[in-house]
Amino acid sequence: MANTDSVSVRVFSLNCWGIRYLCKHLPQRYVMIGDMLSKEKHDIVLLQEVWSEKDYLYLRQTLASSHPHSHYFKSGVIGSGLAIFTKFRIHDTFLYRYSLNGYPYMAHHGDWFGGKAVGLAVLNIGGLTAKVYITHLHAEYCRDKDSYLPHRVVQAWELQQFICHTSVGADVVILGGDLNMHPQDLGNRLLWTATGLRDSYSETAEFDGCEDGFTVIPDNLFINKKELIPFNKGIRIDYILFKGSSKADVYCDFMSTTKGSAPGHPYPYSDHEALTVKFRLETHSSTDADGDGRLKNQESSADSVAALVDIVTEARTEVKVGLHCAERMRYTATRTAVMGLALLLLELAIAAVPWLALGAEQAFPRTSFYLLAALCLAILLTTALLYVFYTMELKSLQGAEDQMRLVVGSLQEKLRGFRLVQPQKSQRNPPEGLETRAVDPE
């Protein structure tokens, strides 16, 4: 066996619920968060919903000595809300903006303006290249009738694509954030199966926190208990996921969550609970990853490829539902535009009559005329904008569906390869493209 070096890394994740002037006790909560973080000195801090850059700058100042390196990911109108603070130097960052993220006219939901994205920071932890991802997916406002489900599924799809394609060569991969998905939700299954990322809560040796690892609980002062029904005890939608590599094994030694209150303070840090995970990174020479271990992994990956085919197929169905909705919405916008145009033409025709019959007795109803014309123009403008927006939504959904179809085809070919290889145990090469997917046995 090879020599092993062990490094301990503490990772913290919190959705800060940080809309200025709207979220309760925000300035006080940022002071609490800043104090706690500078005291606790986690190695990596992943914050979501830091909507105001001023708040990020306040935290950066507060954490200057405990976390000298930080990055704030900017996107959308308001920002992505994503911030990372760390003890390690950040060598590089990269931001991927999700192609779908709600609707601008659903301003009360606000997700569109947030420019949801996944941020990547490249760190060096004790000689290991760590790729640390932070994200926040579209919120779920109504679980029974979730009109944003196709958007969230596409976000999960793009998230796994981004992680699969950018984490190659990384020794350690960590993803933290508010996924707005329950553990067994389609998007989560897709993400976990495709990337091979493991769930800290399921893997931790020791846990201290809310029942079932819940991160939104009724005991939290800021939570409206009615909104949690039928999940009376809470839901788990915030995660810290991880995976190692042939160069380093990652173990989750301890995980904790806050429990609806911040010790010594009148209210909690946020409406979400904070997660803290203690990882142990064990570096070993890469040679012992070959041989038996590799074979074992290759066999098991036939099952995971089959599982991935099922999940991607399920995701395709959901995207098709979204396509159908978007097509209907675009059709409605088109029809409304046509009606607006017809009304405008009719009005112009009516207006033309008195002008043609000069000297008619009856006065021309100018007020109604201009009001109605303004209304027609407003309808035309609005429907034109909606048409452009829905076309973009359709393109993104179609794009995701195309990619999913292609990947399913490639995975099925890989499965056929497995079936040929396994019974014969011949010396054939592994099927094409195995290296290119996340179920990579290395």
Add this chain to the structure above:
Amino acid sequence: MANTDSVSVRVFSLNCWGIRYLCKHLPQRYVMIGDMLSKEKHDIVLLQEVWSEKDYLYLRQTLASSHPHSHYFKSGVIGSGLAIFTKFRIHDTFLYRYSLNGYPYMAHHGDWFGGKAVGLAVLNIGGLTAKVYITHLHAEYCRDKDSYLPHRVVQAWELQQFICHTSVGADVVILGGDLNMHPQDLGNRLLWTATGLRDSYSETAEFDGCEDGFTVIPDNLFINKKELIPFNKGIRIDYILFKGSSKADVYCDFMSTTKGSAPGHPYPYSDHEALTVKFRLETHSSTDADGDGRLKNQESSADSVAALVDIVTEARTEVKVGLHCAERMRYTATRTAVMGLALLLLELAIAAVPWLALGAEQAFPRTSFYLLAALCLAILLTTALLYVFYTMELKSLQGAEDQMRLVVGSLQEKLRGFRLVQPQKSQRNPPEGLETRAVDPE
């Protein structure tokens, strides 16, 4: 020395100039392109500006036997215009949409509606994992006063980020497309230095095509000669770039371009010239990449790191110019909105006077009142949209600038590491994060 296997790969790239009803002889040109491609049977065909999905479907049908695998990258309102046709199975695809891409109100330039992006297709060529990128950057409409320069620089920045982060582990990397940049332009220097991609035209053993590798030339029937001034002989803005890896060397044996006409046809395939490159991929065992070769690369990369620092610093300056412009535009939008609002309030105040003084003799000028009110509302709505748009532009520019600053810091630290290592030739580890940048010596 290791054994070497040699594979030959022919890559084709063409900007198809494919706006339906606007671009001349489009249906005929697609027939010409389809016939030529199915006859020439290139291994990989990278097409840009295939704006209509119908045209893509026509080509897919025409090339079904010669190029059974294809993908059309969808984004934006119209689409990205990017299509790939290949003999090899496409195992996976991924699309990165540039965060900046012109302005929606510059409809006559149309770039914004195109949703410019970079597409990635993962292929397996003779046992090698090839990552093939296709892109099309924002056009340059006026070189002397190029208001889109900051956008194009940010696109080049995001393109190199995307390639650096997603090409790790690839055995062969190929990028084809219309970069809309001359060879020595800032964005090109940034892209080439950061990714280590090499230019087929500069590296080819044999070349048959336009002088200096020009891809837009005055001899092309569709080119307005006046627009090329002062580049009377032509410009080179289309490229096929490539790099190998420790597992495979890539050589460019032959390159050709069309010369302003399509043999046997009355007009050219497009307003751009088509590029064809013949690569030779030489696979070798990865062991011989270690040892001396690695050391040599490490030494030379100190120079390339220094060069990259200079180029990224130059790009930061350009992004700052863009930031300044975007801030000014947003300020103008805000000021116009305030004026519109003031006018509306003034009007309401004037209107209130006759209503308050009931029974006044003078008739209320309703027509002017409603017209003016509609104008004010239109101003308010337009400026609100512009404000949102410029805010998003600012966020993207600031984000790129932040990332550039961070990378420059990391590179400078790396340089200090080189300076410490080189004179001493000690047994220190290579500086942190070396693996994470594209100047990776592997």
